[in-house]
Every structure is written in structure tokens, then in C-alpha cells.
Amino acid sequence: EIVLTQSPGTLSLSPGERATLSCRAGQSVSSSYLAWYQQKPGQAPRLLIYGASIRATGIPDRFSGSGSGTDFTLTISRLEPEDFAVYYCQQYDSSPMYTFGPGTKLEIK
Amino acid sequence: QVHLVESGGGVVQPGRSLRVSCAASGFMFRRYGMHWVRQTPGKGLEWVAAIWFDGTNEDYADSVKGRFTIFRDNSKNTLYLQMNSLRVEDSAVYYCARDHLASSGYYFDFWGQGTLVTVSS
Numbered sequence: 001e002i003v004l005t006q007s008p009g010t011l012s013l014s015p016g017e018r019a020t021l022s023c024r025a026g027q028s029v030s031s032s033y034l035a036w037y038q039q040k041p042g043q044a045p046r047l048l049i050y051g052a053s054i055r056a057t058g059i060p061d062r063f064s065g066s067g068s069g070t071d072f073t074l075t076i077s078r079l080e081p082e083d084f085a086v087y088y089c090q091q092y093d094s095s096p097m098y099t100f101g102p103g104t105k106l107e108i109k
Numbered sequence: 110q111v112h113l114v115e116s117g118g119g120v121v122q123p124g125r126s127l128r129v130s131c132a133a134s135g136f137m138f139r140r141y142g143m144h145w146v147r148q149t150p151g152k153g154l155e156w157v158a159a160i161w162f163d164g165t166n167e168d169y170a171d172s173v174k175g176r177f178t179i180f181r182d183n184s185k186n187t188l189y190l191q192m193n194s195l196r197v198e199d200s201a202v203y204y205c206a207r208d209h210l211a212s213s214g215y216y217f218d219f220w221g222q223g224t225l226v227t228v229s230s
Contacts, residue, residue: 047218051215092214099156
């Protein structure tokens with residue numbers, strides 16, 4: 001099982017600032033198999049990014065994903081009030097097996 | 110518009126059974142693989158089970174293998190999770206989620222709102 005760690009655990013920023021969220025895998029993950037989700041309180045997760053860098057339908061272009069191997073990054077270029085939420089990375093490997101990171105909480109400073 | 114609505118959650122005693130359902134609408138249900146994913150405050154998000162578009166292939170997390178069964182009724186656009194021999198650690202919000210492929214793909218492109226299952230004596 002590939003373990004994902006996310007950092008920081010909590011990120012405190014102000015609207016308009018840039019957010020950089022990290023996801024690190026315990027072993028190499030194909031870029032095709034790395035996704036990011038956003039979850040707001042009381043809501044289901046929403047797909048943001050798949051294939052490490054491809055925005056899902058309807059996702060604003062202030063969200064971008066990058067990375068390869070064991071290190072992946074979700075960047076939000078200019079934070080909007082609605083972006084404050086918890087963000088999870090997720091990977092797929094054979095079996096099939098899907099694992100999620102513990103999440104980064106993005107809170108308003 | 111893709112819509113997934115879970116139901117059937119509740120409080121159940123350890124060792125007992127429970128079936129949760131997921132009603133799908135807004136897309137051709139029979140063309141997509143489907144999953145169950147659960148979430149707890151302590152363990153976060155955990156993938157539980159997957160089923161191919163036609164029900165011919167199922168996969169399970171080791172934590173539920175042999176106790177849970179995923180199945181679907183494409184004539185009713187509904188996904189199910191039969192949970193037997195429930196344990197306290199199975200308590201969670203259970204989400205159904207659509208695969209981006211007909212089989213088991215790499216990510217989940219739509220999620221339902223979840224149903225809460227509490228296993229407690």
C-alpha cells in the first residue's frame with residue numbers, strides 16, 4: 001500500500017494570497033494516477049485535479065497541479081473566500097487500491 | 110447533471126448487518142464503474158469497494174473483504190453495499206462515488222452526499 005502524506009496539516013492564509021499544498025508518496029506514483037479533491041464541511045469531496053495536473057470540468061484556472069514521482073503540489077494562485085476547505089490527494093495502484101492523504105485544512109487567516 | 114443519493118444508514122449493533130444504497134441519476138449508470146468510499150474523523154477517507162459497469166468484477170479493501178459485498182442493479186440505476194459482521198470500526202460516513210471509467214479507473218469524478226453508519230452496542 002502506498003502511503004500519502006500531506007503538508008502542512010493546516011495552512012492559514014488570506015483571500016488573494018497564493019496557496020501551495022504538498023502531497024508526498026511513500027513510493028513513486030504514476031502522474032496519471034494522482035488526483036486532488038476539495039471538501040467543505042458537511043459536503044462530499046469534489047474532484048479538482050486528475051492526472052496530477054488536469055483540471056476537472058468546471059474547476060477554475062486558479063487551481064493547478066504539478067509534480068511527479070513522489071512529490072506532488074496543488075497550487076491555488078489567488079485565494080477566493082470559497083476556497084477555504086480541506087484538500088485531499090489520492091493515488092491509485094494495482095489491485096486496485098486507492099489511498100488518500102490525511103488532508104490539508106486551508107483556513108482563513 | 111450527475112446526482113448520487115445514498116440511503117440506508119443508521120445505528121446497528123456489532124455483528125449485525127446493514128445494507129446501504131445509492132440512487133444514481135443524470136448519467137448512463139450502466140456505463141460506469143462505481144465505488145464506495147468511507148470517511149471517519151480518525152482515519153480520514155478510505156476506499157471500500159469497487160464494481161465494474163456490468164457487475165462482472167468487484168474489488169474490496171482488505172479491511173472489509175469477506176464481510177462486505179458491493180453489487181448493482183442497472184435496471185434500477187442503483188448501487189448497493191451489503192455490510193455483514195459489522196464492527197465498531199466500520200462506523201463512518203459512506204459515500205458512493207462514480208469512476209471515470211467503465212471498469213476500475215484512477216479517480217472518482219462524482220460523489221454522493223453520504224450516509225452515516227454507526228456501529229454501537
